[in-house]
Amino acid sequence: MDLKDKNHSKHKLKNKILQAGYDFSSIEGSGQSSDTLLSGALNFKQLANGISFHFADTYESSNTVSSCEITDLISFNILFSGKLSFAINEQKYHFDATKSEKVFINVINGKQAFSRFLTIDNSLKKLNLSVSKEWLIQRSLNDQEKRFISSLFKNKHAVYELKCSELLKEQALQLCSIELNDSLKSQLILEAHATLCITELLSMLKANVSSRVNSIESLVEKQKRKFDKEVLPFIQGGFTVKQIANKLGTSESTMQRYFKQHFQMSVLEFIREKKLEKARSMLVIERKSIGEAAYYSGYKHVSNFVTAFKKQFTVTPSELLKQHRS
Template identity: 35%
Template sequence: MNTRLSKVELSRKIKDAGYEDAFIEAKDIASKELITGKVYFKKLPSGIDVHCVNMTEHTEGYSNSQIDACISINVLLAGKVSFALEHQRYDIQAQSSPVLFINIINSQQIFTRFFTQQQQVKKVNLSITKQWLLTRCGSMANRLHIEKIFASAQSVFQWPCTEKQLTLAAELYQKSLDETLNFQWELEQLALQFFCDSFTLLSDNLDRDAIPPKEPDINNSPLPVSQFDFEAKIESLLFESLSLKQIADKLGASVSTLQRYFKSHHQLTLKEYIRNQILEHARRRLIFDNQSVGEVAYHSGYNHVSNFSSAFKKYFSMTPIEMQNQYRNLE
């Protein structure tokens, strides 16, 4: 069954995956559907992040998130993806057949993913942090090899997808979306096999140019100017009990400027935006930190649990207890 995701709902999924500073900008802010389809994020017990999508993008826009040094391995099964690493934009397209592309993120960077109206995308992604790789090196020579990869002058590599890689990617996609899967190790085994095969290809290319990669399409169109700093800075001030004037002073803007910005970009007043972000944090505390409703209400700045529960239900259409039970039933 396809899922319909609004800007807020997609942002929630991305933040649940660990990218807590994620920001989404949509051209059509009135649209209640940013994407439709299947979107899956999972951090496996081994530490590998798996991300699978089969979706249609319904409006122009982009998402920003800060990512740590990592290797991101992708099989684009269908469609086109546009993204930027810091200030360099890339376009990858599966025209007649699937393609494999690998991104080397050599330091903490801003990753921008662009949405295109009516663009269909089917993709499998694995991300492995640099630290994950270094802790699994058996010798200094292995560590130096990892450092050499991350020192590469090229950030994005692209190859045609082999039959083996395509088979692994297809299996990984199916098992990732399989809600009846009993054993996570089946998914981990596939993910590790897929990673090892792709990592060998990358290593061989850097060592001997065994299979020369295709040059990715570099898009030189200007990147959008984002007010990402407003959201990021407010995120750090959510729990300081500041007045709107004090928040505005810390952001270096007037209250009226902030009110216009948040009304334009989020269709919310500044006060409503702050309240909603506090409730989003509360949701994650309930689900991932397994805190009691009373604890979460206190951390969220509510003096009475009943007031917190009422605000929570109004925003999420379920009570905090119902939210916790819903996720506990998935375990």
Template identity: 30%
Template sequence: MNVSASASQISRNDLTRNNLSISEVPSDKLSEIELTRNKCSMSQASFNDLPININSQAFSSLISSSGFINKLVVNDNKNNLMNGHFFHNELFSGLSIHGGDVVESSDAISSTQLPASLSLNILFHGKVNFCLGNKAYELNAGHAKSTKNSVAATCALSVLATSDLLSRKMTTGQAVKKVNLFVKRAWLEKRCTDVQSKVLLKKLFSNHTALYQWQDNVTFTSLAQKLLDLPTESSLQIDLLKEQMALTLLNELLAILPDKIDQPQPPLTDNKNLWLNKERHQLKKKANIERYIEQELENVITLPAIAKHFALSVSSLQRYFKQTYKLTITEYIRQQRLDKAKIAITIKELSISEAGYQAGYNHVSNFTSAFKKQFGITPANLLKLHQKITQQ
């Protein structure tokens, strides 16, 4: 309760009243802000909906808070990633939108493991270089032709039929103005009941990592510009407007898809544009190691066994783990086991001794000590707290 209150005060009052940027907020408070952002209503979740300097820590936390594995590599040791107006909203409907009018202030690569999904980009200005799976693409707003009465934008729909990697390149000095609508495949298919729509989605998701591109002067640009023009201060009415506009964008997209999905955009073929092989490999290795450890948590896990599984020496594995996670392998495994123990106690109703044994502790006292160090509360007090809430 105290954490939520203090973080909420920092994220809204301090940033607004004192005109602070996120980069000026102490690093120990950033995690509190992100924690509160996840637990509060959508209006509070929009604390980043401000004209600010966006630093690397806040950017990574934002993506990770959406449940995605992410790696950010900044090549020039700068803290700020971009300057300008930026917003990101996880909507009640299950869609998410983000966008802004920014100038990139660092050379960086952001790599994210995404679920099967559709991602609609409406690009008004600048260019965006990215890799989707094993294909490299470039979007360029310079190809869009504006008229006297309307502003043009380059629209692009990317398709992931299954989970895959998206890597986005940022370049110092690059100005980008865009809006993005993201929707998971499972979300679409759950709501798809008529035969015609099912046929459309089946055809659409038959082309993994495809990109479809077109120019637009009215429908998509108008809605995207309205999203960009909404007041930065969040409220129920503004949040509902964003929800409505996002759903309208999706509806308009589905209406034109039959005419757009026969000719996917060819990927870049020049080797100089495939700048993400190393980052892609590193992120996949990270995901594979996490998956392996999660599967083996209930067994005895040794460093030599993990190293052998991934064809690494023990020293290389330890060095890689420390660089990637800022933890030793032993510390990481202990954290994962304690996380599972917390779930076992509060949700699966295992006894404290049983949960401790499953986490690898033969003595309850040792388990209690490690648990309190990790979560700031003993297992018994955590259980009492949750039981008290459920009995109210």
């Protein structure tokens, strides 16, 4: 990789995050003496085979929070050196590789709020490889593999910490040493080494969570219609359940049965949940006030919004914001 010093301002860092495919990003920094948030090598690349590649060998010169939304993916991380902190929804995580390498894997099911914390005077070197949930499903060709992938995505998010094997370390360092350019040879080599790393990481993860596989249902989806996707455009329209059913050309009872079967909730409960998820995004990503988020969610009184929010996410809006701030 190109390790020449490069300075990254708030604007430049946000553009890199957007170019990497993460929408609704926001960055808030403090404590820096200049416009530079971090310096060093920072590379994002979407490979043609569907793997997202991210490599950083940087010095962090500010206390900064970078937030975005991530959805339906598994993120493999090798922290070679330095410290790394991040939050997913209401939970915060910290990894320290000052003594030895750390390996951690984030599994994200659905759309979740993610914040990464930069820390002043922190020198960090890490490799991140991410693939979508669909990427894994398409490559799972037998029932055992399908059950394993299903077990990974049974919760809204999960974080696993693994030991860094010598084989993985060697593969990761080889991947990080590949010169990034637009040549066909470079792209094929990068894809091959990235795939090898993911293969090793999945094998390590499977050994770590194998006891959970048997209790998970098959991934095969037999339902022809996915009413949850079709209902989304009507969420902010103030439509009744009956009106939504009419617009979708189905009966209210059919739609209710679908949500009870697949989500163990009514259509109204689903709509309320999606509004609260959007409110969470407004607070963390868009930096809206609690009052604005409450208004969006249809609550006339902030206190009622706070109660519903805590019931949904186990934390109040204020507590969530604390998790996603420096």
